[in-house]
Amino acid sequence: MKKIFLVLLLIIGYSTGLSAKDLQWKKFNEGIIEAKKSGKKILVDVYTDWCKWCKEMDKKTYADKMISTYLKKNYVIIKLNAEGNERLNYQGQTISPREFAQGMGVDGYPATVFLQSDGKPITLLPGYSTPDQFIHVLSFIGENHYLKKKFPDYLAEKGVKQ
Numbered sequence: 001m002k003k004i005f006l007v008l009l010l011i012i013g014y015s016t017g018l019s020a021k022d023l024q025w026k027k028f029n030e031g032i033i034e035a036k037k038s039g040k041k042i043l044v045d046v047y048t049d050w051c052k053w054c055k056e057m058d059k060k061t062y063a064d065k066m067i068s069t070y071l072k073k074n075y076v077i078i079k080l081n082a083e084g085n086e087r088l089n090y091q092g093q094t095i096s097p098r099e100f101a102q103g104m105g106v107d108g109y110p111a112t113v114f115l116q117s118d119g120k121p122i123t124l125l126p127g128y129s130t131p132d133q134f135i136h137v138l139s140f141i142g143e144n145h146y147l148k149k150k151f152p153d154y155l156a157e158k159g160v161k162q
Contacts, residue, residue, distance in 0.1 A: 022068040023077060028088045028097070031078035035117045041142060042115035043071065044078045046101050051109040053128040064131035067138070074142040076117075082109065091119055114141050122146065136160060 026034060028044070035042045045062070047054035061067055071077050080086075082101040087094050095103075104113045105124050112129075114122040123146070125137055136155060140146055145154050155162055 022065075023062060023071060025077055025079040028078050028080055028086060028090075028100075031076045032090070032119055035076040035115070035119070038076060039117045040074060040076045041117060041122070042078060042113075042119070043075045043138075044080050044104075044113040044115065046080050046082050046097075046104075046106050046109065046111040046113060048081060048083050048109050054110040057110045057128055061129060061131050061134050066135055067131050070135060070138050070142070074138070082106065112137075 025045075031042060031044075034040075045054075045057070047057075062071075080088075080097050080100065082097050084097045086097055088097060088100050090100060101111070101113075104111075104121060106113070106126070108126055110128060112125040114125070116122060122141055129137065136158070137151075140151055140154050149157075152162060
């Protein structure tokens, strides 16, 4: 019986593309320290427990193989509950998750905050994104295209319809 259960779990996991090992989400303070050491950019997934679209991002976007592979290679990823009690050490201050989110301009959930490896803000992506949309944002920021061009120009160069 245990073997059948294990086989079913493997089949379900394989067919949905989900794997517990796919993404290693960090707590905020741990992720900030790791990014400084690694030089990788930071992606902060700002969510709340009650947010339907946050759960969709987890289930569809972050679980996508293309997305998870790109994130593992290019980013330190942090999950941050905007209503959590964690104390964040950010830019020499101790703040709450809500204060961090507000300071980054978050006014709805989900929200994705992109930071340089030293913690300085790059940009905020509000709302839900499909994997097909999100991969372009990840590469635009991850490969430093944002330093040279605007996102619509980047998409046009790649032949992506907007």
